[in-house]
Amino acid sequence: MIVGVPKEIKTEEYRVSMTPAGVKELVKRGHRVIVQEGAGAGAGFKDEDYKGVGAEIVKTLEEVYDKAELIVKVKEPQPEEYKLLHEGHILFTYLHLAADENLTRALMERKIVGIAYETVETDDGYLPLLAPMSEIAGKMAPQEGAKYLEKPQGGLGVLLGGVPGVPPAKVVVIGAGTVGMSATMVAAGMGADVTLMDINVERLRRAEEIIPANVKTLFSTDYTIREAVKNADLVIGAVLITGAKAPKILTRDILREMKEGAVLVDVSIDQGGISEFSRPTTHKDPVFVAEGVVHYCVANMPGAVPRTSTFALTNSTLKYVIKLADMGWKDAVRSDKSLARGVNLVKGFITHKAVAEAFGLDYHPVEEFI
Ligand SMILES: NC(=O)c1ccc[n+]([C@@H]2O[C@H](COP(=O)([O-])OP(=O)(O)OC[C@H]3O[C@@H](n4cnc5c(N)ncnc54)[C@H](O)[C@@H]3O)[C@@H](O)[C@H]2O)c1
Known part of the structure; x- marks a missing residue:
């Protein structure tokens, strides 16, 4: 198959969908890989690195879409990319269709097969292509929090780990899933006094098995949250x-009871955020103050560490890319239920229930097409 790796054009997106190591695997299996000039630059890969493992380098986005059958990306196509997509293309990327009706309708019109990283799901509900980004955002959260707790950044002026004779900062992590556990372990490692909260006792029980002594768990209710924060x-x-x-x-009332200059790193912002005042921000302008609390609400936190994120993402996507290239999308999806759950669009039809429901469109199970 001919696989295309375009340069990402979304603002402040520096990741690339495939590393030279991934390209080498595909080339070894007899596939052609077309990489756009400069596609890997943001993540630290040179065109020569790709050429060295057998990729063909092309100058423009148009050439990638023209030549390739399977387009592997990081972010959803941008409006200038819509017209480059056509029937016969398989698009494998983060799509987040339920959040964007224009994108959904544009991709339906282009009659492509669209497979979304974020809905690839194993039988036990694990999201293997979303989890690596949650791990990264989780690990970044205490790091960013520590920065904005510094006085010149508008924070309280507290050092996360404290020093002998001065207690460490109190960190409250709300949610003990992938983001929450990664954040907890980093905050604890930095020496903070951490409280980890969840509404799922089983999650807290599992956390208890691995957390260090400076972390305690607390069942999350309106009352316990108010007291903790x-x-x-x-x-x-x-x-x-x-x-x-x-x-x-x-x-608003809970925020008013918090310390002036306390920091909220709202990783959940991509689902709307947990503060009444949360609104998405960017790496260029990451914070704002509401009711005295510094809100950090960057919606694509992993974008700030594109090299780590690119490796983490491609470590997880590669096996599916290989499957799609080796078998074609129909056989690949027939043989892999997790991948089948990732198919959101087939030739103008929506094959993901939640996406169809979001826009009142007809839902067609992917089995109708394979
Ligand atoms: N901003 C970013 O750059 C970025 C990056 C990656 C992930 N995220 C987002 O971070 C969020 C968390 O992702 P995840 O992978 O950790 O999810 P997850 O499903 O692994 O964990 C979520 C946890 O929240 C708990 N929870 C739900 N309601 C709660 C409540 N009221 N109080 C306490 N806990 C509650 C659940 O029981 C679960 O344990 C998601 O919205 C995800 O999209 C954002």
Whole structure:
């Protein structure tokens, strides 16, 4: 198969969908890989690195879409890319269709097969292509929180780990899933006094098996949250109710009871965020203050560490890319239920229930097409 790796054109997106090591695997299996000039630059890969493992380098985005059958990307296509897609293309990338009706309708019109990383799901509900980005955002959260707790950045002026004779900062992590656990372990490693909260006792029980002594767990209710965040220096929002908007846990009155200059790193912002005031921000302008609390609400946190993110993403996507290239999409999807759950669009029809429901469109199970 001919596989295309375009340069990402979304603002501030520096990741690339395939590393030279991934390209080498495909070439070894007899596939052709077309890489756009400069596609890997943001993540630290040179065109020569790709050429060295057998990729063909082309100058323009148009050439990639023209030549390739399987387009492997990181972010959803941007409006200038819509017209380059056509029937016969298989697009494998993060799509987040339920959040964007224009994109959904544009991709339906282009009659492509669209497979979304974020809905590839194993039988036990694990999202193997979303988890690596949650791990990264989770690990970044205490790091960003520590930065914005510094006085010149608008924070309280507290050092996360404290020093002998001065207690460490109090960190409250709300949600003990992938983001929450990664954040907890980093915050604890930095020496903070961490409280990890969840509404799922089983999650807290599992956490108890691995957390160090400076972390305690607390069942999450309106009452316990209010009490915990009152004394917190840093709060990390890491909740997820699959498919739904994040609950507005930090209401105006709760924020008013928090310390002036405390920081909220609201990782859940891509689902709307946990503060009544949360709105998406960018790496260029990441924070704003509401009710005295510094809100950090960057919606694509992993974009700031494109090299790590690219490796983490491609480590997980490669086996599916190989399957799609080796078998073609129909046989690949027939043989792999997790991948089948990733198919959102086939030739103008929506094959993901939640996406169809989001826009009142007809739902067609992918089995109709394979
Ligand atoms: N901003 C970014 O760059 C970025 C990057 C990656 C992930 N995320 C987002 O971070 C969020 C968390 O992702 P995840 O992979 O950790 O999800 P996850 O499903 O692994 O964990 C979510 C946890 O939240 C808990 N929860 C739900 N409601 C709660 C409540 N009221 N109080 C306490 N806990 C509650 C759930 O029980 C679950 O344990 C998602 O919205 C995800 O999309 C954002």
